[in-house]
Amino acid sequence: MLFLYNIIIVPIIAILIGLLFLGIARKVTARIHRRYGPPVIQPYFDTLKLLTKEDNITHGVMYMLGPAIGIAGSLLTLFFIPIGKYALFSMHGDLILVLYLGVIGSLGMALGAGDSGNPNAAIGVSRGLSLMLSYEFPLVLAIVGVILKYNTTSISAIIQKQVTSGWWAIFVIPLSALVFDIALQGILGEKPFDIPIAPHEINSGPMVEYGGKYLGMLQIFASLHLFTELALFVDLFLGGGANIITFSLKMLVVFLLAIFINAIMPRFRMDQAFKFYWKWPAILGLISLIFVFI
Amino acid sequence: MVEGVVELIKGNFSDVEIVIPEHQEKRVHISVEKEKVKEIAKFLKDNGFRHLSFITCVDWIDEGKFELVYGLYSYEEKIVVLIKTKIDRDNPKQETLLPLWDQAQTYEREIHEMFGVYFDGNPGLTPFILEDWEGIPPMRKDFDSRKYSQITYDSEAK
């Protein structure tokens, strides 16, 4: 019973916290812009408004299924990531599983957007997939560093070892943490890597044909995605959290860093982003691996 | 200097009318036959007037003529030369300046659309600013914008 209860309650908390983070991001960005900014709970208004809009368009089955696949993929990932002390599913090798599952959400979006028939969406999808190709390599290097350091592929075990040793992984293998953080900027689609949705170039890319409840679902997907990726970072490098509040605070710190970089950076061009990811983070990741071996 | 430019043109072309307008510094207005425009423009271009500022058209409806005005500018002399030529209003045709300046295309396209002047040798006289325009070109003097607006936009369809 508790298990079922959690399977429902965890996603809801994740969505609520994710949306709140999106609101905080908008407020913080506004303050950097020297603006007053929207209320922190603005994303809730937006999502609810979007869900109550009428839809008088359709673009085919995949277009409608895309956001659903996105949400499903993110939810699946979420269940394998320990939140606070609580891990719904935990086993050996779940870190590698999470790496695979994390892609499903984005692929769902890609399928849906590709079905909408808008060239902007198609370009956005191709950019998104190329971006994924670029950040996956340093991301894997960072994660391999963690795995080798703690000699386990279970996220819970990694957290456990960090807590017992008293040293968070970010202090033990700082280079891997740095590489993961750089990759995180691309995963979250923050500048300088918001190439797939660049409004000035391709009119917000994959989302260009999405509106109404589908866009609302995409908002939920975005919040879940945000929550999952931040949670993974906190679990791997910041020693997890004792309860949901400390855990969220740690996530917020990581997220704020991403937001600050987002506010002061122009965006890369796709080829520049690719070169960047396969150069500096990759080199740093390899150096980190060497340190781990020594 | 203005005098230098006037001398230069006079020395090479005999049948041009040169006016130095009052109260206007660094301006030379010359009027030529329509066949001469390209020749004189090429001559001026070779002599430093490399910037084609604009091409425009004036509708002298009482005379039955269109007047084409070409503005050239020299970055060395810092003088604007306006070449003016009158063409027949009933059969408005003029040789294109495309071989001299690529960007004449933009201006000629506009004049073609707004006045209905046809430029010989210009392949790209496609609709430019207006869309689906029928009837007489709007910048001609016999087009009554006020009446058109009243008929088209001031009432609802029945």
Place this chain on the structure above:
Amino acid sequence: MKTYELFIGPQHVGITGNFSVILELEGNVVKKATPNPGFLHRGFEKLMEMRGFIHNVPIVCRICVPDPDPNEANYAMAVEKLLGIEPPPRAKYIRTIVLEFSRIASHLFTFGGHAGSIGLYTIPNWTISDRDFILDLFEMLTGGRVYHIFIYPGGVRRDLPDGFIEKAKDVLNYLEKRLDDYNKLYFDSYMFKKRARGIGIINKEDAIEWGVTGPNLRASGVKADTRKDDPYAAYGELDFEIPVLTGGDAYDRIMIRRMEVVESIKIIRQALDNIPDGPIREKVPNPMRFIVPPGDAYVKVESSKGEYGYYMVSNGKDKPYRVYIRGASMTHGIHILEKLLPGNYLADVSQIMFSLDVCPPEIDR
């Protein structure tokens, strides 16, 4: 490889106004660009033929929205040339102040637009809100924020109000301070250089041949400025430099505007300090019977976009017989875009347009 068509505009974030460019793309690279203007066409040249000389003053400023004052100055100068009058010195200085403030405002807009097009949204927020201080000055001077209807044939409409000079100096000091902030975030930024360097290069010969004017021409290495070459208003009496860069790429086109802002601040300071006393308006005909002797005149000013010219023909009646308006974007927005865009990445299309400072209302009129 298969090519496909992509519409940039008119409803698009990366377009400089209501304008459209139809791109033919091969993968990520532009093969052919066809600008499609005309969405803002109002038929100004026709409207001006239907209105009296003095009735045209309120409508001319609508031709270029971000930088309206060169239109007013041009129109006034064309009428003055035909009437054979000169505005009094004080009016000339006030015109200079207004024109230069308008240039700074327009350049701040361009910085915002370009920074937005490469994804740096903090800069538009900063520059456009700083531009508001200039609009406040305009409101104090003329009563309007955007359209001023201030420069009349024969002079200007009002004298400087009390406290204007002090307030203007405060704004200039503030802007100067803010330029340092922009430097840190934008002009000196590594990413900005990486994105903008080497994009959309116009070399010196092409620039002259293609009819590029204004800051875009000076970014290509040609030292030409109507303010120096054909002085109008009070520019002949003021001391200022014409900045020139030689790269001719998007980066230089933005940097030259930054240097011009500094020069404009210098010009306004001088004008504010040296403004002579005297009347602000020359005697012009009775507005009810504003008759201009027959003749034609081509006048031009240096707007923030480039050479801005009016060719006015009068046949001795109370309405202009024909007015032709030469907007700088007429070449930049159509011909130059056609030449520059092919070969560039789709990601740079918007950036090139913003760096050229294409102003669609000037093209369509």
Place this chain on the structure above:
Amino acid sequence: MLESFRGGKVARWFKGRSMWLLHFCTGCGAIELPPSMTSRYDLERFGIIPMASPRQADVLLITGYLSVKTLKRVITTYEQMLDPKYVIGFGSCTINGGMYWDSYATINKLDYYLPVDVYISGCMPAPDAIFAAFLELREKIEKGEANGYKLYKIHYERYKANQDKVFKNRGIIEGED
């Protein structure tokens, strides 16, 4: 039940607090939008942000005069937007043609071609006026009075006849044939 919730008071309250406008500069009024969106006035504090695509937007701002060429695009854009959608007519030009009342290229009354929910008068309306308009629109939405999109469906024949009167060739929107 879902339908009644959609049009219900709670849903309307959310709609009034999250008005996304379409990034479409149709006329010179667009020059006052950047100042109202950026630091000095900041429209985002009311939840109003510009959106890149018509599918995502709720509010269509007609910023000033419309040439016939733009009107064609505006109508297509309007029809692409999802219900409920609102139109704000910006400046005198949308009310009676403004200073372009005798121009051959611009329409005079926007109301003939699209249902307008709120008008802003003036040329050009300052950011304060824009704010007032948005707050009025919010009030109308909350009261359920902003019904332009319903009127467009009910009187579609009339609107279409008016549109056809000014378009010589309705067809699809061609870029360059």
